[in-house]
Every structure is written in C-alpha cells, then in structure tokens.
Amino acid sequence: MVNYSFHWRPVFEALPDMLWGCLVTIEIAVLSTAIGIVFGVALALARTSGGKIASGFALSWIEFGRNTPGLFQIYLAYFGLGSFGLHLNSYAALTAGIAFNNASYLAETFRGGLRAIPVTQTRAARSLGMSAPEAFRLVVLPQLFRVVYYPITNQMIFSVLMTALGLTVGLDTDLAGVTQRFNVLTYRTFEYFTVAAVLYYLIAKVLMLAARLAAWRLFRY
C-alpha cells in the first residue's frame, strides 16, 4: 500500500533544534497566558463593576475575541496593525494575538469565578478597614484563582496548540516554525511533522502534569 520510503535520519539530526523550538513554544504559551490572565481579570472587573463605557468596551472585546477565529486575530495583529503604523514582528504578533484571544475567554471564566465568591467576603474585608483594592487583592483574588485554576491550565494548553499558528505569519523559531524550516529544505513533511506532533503532545502532557503538581502544592489547605 505504502510505496514511500521513510527517511527518519534527517529528522533526528534536526531534533536538537526542534527541542530548542519547544522552549520558544512554551515561552510564547506561558507569556500569552500570563498577559491573558492580567487582561482577563481587568475585563471581568470592567464587565461586572465598571461604568457604562468600560463595560461596553470589555463586552465588545470579549464578544469579538470569542466570535472570530484565533488565526484571524493573529492576522489582524500581524497585517492589520500596519495600517496604524504599528509593525509587529511575527513573534510579537503571535503572542499578542493569542493573548488577546486568551483574555476574552478567560474574562468569561473570571466573571463566573467572581460570582462564586460571596459578596460578604468583600464586605467583611472592608469592615476590617481594608481599602477596596486591598480587599480585592488580598481577599477576593486568592479565592478567585482557586476557583479558576483548572480553566486557566486548560487555556494554557490551548495556547500551546495555538502557537503552531506562528507558521502562518512566518515565525521560524518555535517548534512548528523550526519544523517547517527543515521541511522546506528536504520536503520530508510527514517525518518532520510526525516528530513535531509527538513533541507537542509531550509539551501538553508535561505542562498538564506540572499544573497538577503545582495545584497539589498550592491548594493544600
């Protein structure tokens, strides 16, 4: 059936470079998740307790982010922002695109999480003399992160998967990009991308395991 001769040797010779690419992939995923969390919290707060303008802005961001493809958002960052004279390189555009997408999904998660924390917690903190920001930072946020920890780890795995889209905006330092760089030299597409797929699977599993271990350490009490 298969009259195709596999050539795995060039792939194994490229393996060290691909492993370095894995680090870049993880870096982009962690960075975009972190930025996504910060903006996600801000958007959730703007939605729940902001004024009309802030809440409207947050709502448009969230709906836009959730109703258009992630790839489209990356394209917008890479090709579209040029119209404003803002020329991002592919690394920045990819990170910004994924972070934007993460923020819109996480904002809804955080909004749900905020609802799970009784308002009496804030009132108690305020009546102990804490200022509103203090009460949010010291009382609400730690409880919020306990509730939304697993959704965040899921979002981080999604971010890892989305980093492969860097290919479409010409990023050649992450795992998919390095793989493609070798692929265009030899056209051993199947071999190279099989190894890349295995590496992506391992990255996803290792990050998941690390998140579980961290949760076990963080949420002991």
Added chain:
Amino acid sequence: MFNATVSWHDIVFMLRGAGMTLMLTFWSVLGGTVLGTVFGVLRASAPGWPSAAVGALFDVFRSIPLLIQIILANAFAPMVGLDISAFAVACVVLAIYGAAYCTEIVRAGVLAVPQATRRAARSLGMSWWDDLIAIVFPIALRVGLPGWIGLALGLMKDSSLVLWIGVIELLRSSQIVVTRTQEPLLVLAIAGAIYFAISFPIGRAGAWLERRWQDQ
C-alpha cells in the same frame, strides 16, 4: 483608508470564501457528531479498558495542534495512494478533531442520565436500543446541546486553519484580496464581520437555550 479600492467583486469573492467556510463546517460537524455519538455511547457504556483506550486515542487529537494534524494528513493521503482533494482532507481532519470533543460531550450527557431511569425503562420491557433512543438521548441532549453548539462554532472558527493546505475559505480569500488591494485593515475587518455575523447569533441562541432549559 476607506476610499475603497476594494470593489464589489472582491466582496463577492470573500462571500464565496465564507460559503466554503460554511461547507467545511457542515461536513466536519456532521462527521464529528456521528463519530462522536458512536464513540461517546461506547465510552459511557463500555467497561474499563475499551473506554479508556478510546479516551486516550481521542486525547491525542486534542493535544496536538490542529494545524499540525492538517499538514500531516495532507502529506499522508498521497503516501497511501489516496487521490483526494485538499477540501476532503480538511473535512476528514476537522471531523476527527470534532469527534474528539463530541465524544466527551456525548459521554457526559449519557452519564448524566440516572441509572435508575434506565433500569426503569428496561424493566418496562424496552430493549437496550429503545432505552437509548427514547430515554437516554432526549435527556442527554439537554445536557449536551450547549456544549455541542460551542463545538460547532469552534469548528467553524478552526476551519480557517485549512488555508495552509490551499483551501480557499473566508480567511484565505480575504488574504488574496489584501494582496491585490493592499488594504489589510479594511479587508480583514470585513472578514471579521462575516465571521462575527455567522458565530454571534448561533452562540447567543445556544446561551438562550441553555438558560431556558436550566430554568425548567
């Protein structure tokens, strides 16, 4: 910026691309739902290791970037002598990817039906099939439908990735128009508006249905 070099012809071209996006979505949702229902029922009914094996297999598809799966399938099809179009490859990959998620949705739905209800159905003389069709599915549908709508919209959005293997769907067609007109922001805004116009109403309808069914 808006004194348009983007002509009506370009818009029609992009709408054709949107039609291709909808075709991709239709076939992948159909394939994903059929496969997902079969394997979801299997996962909910089969004991121990067969269920775990199916779960682990589909987990692979959820842990590898879709773009990599598309590239792999596109390279693999001619290797085994399959002479199929890029569109067919795209539909197959998206359908399997959708099935990986749909299996879990169906499984959760089936497991949400109380065992006592199913035993009651069986003790009334219903066969396993009767029970599945008349008792389990209607109840499981209520649990699973919101997730399923989310999945269908997800597949619609993920279908943009198949531009890599040369299927001219909405995003690729807008990229072609950008190359011609050099108006990236305007053209991408139109593409985004089309995606939004497809996704937003369906998402809203799903949320409405979820709320309505929760009230009851």
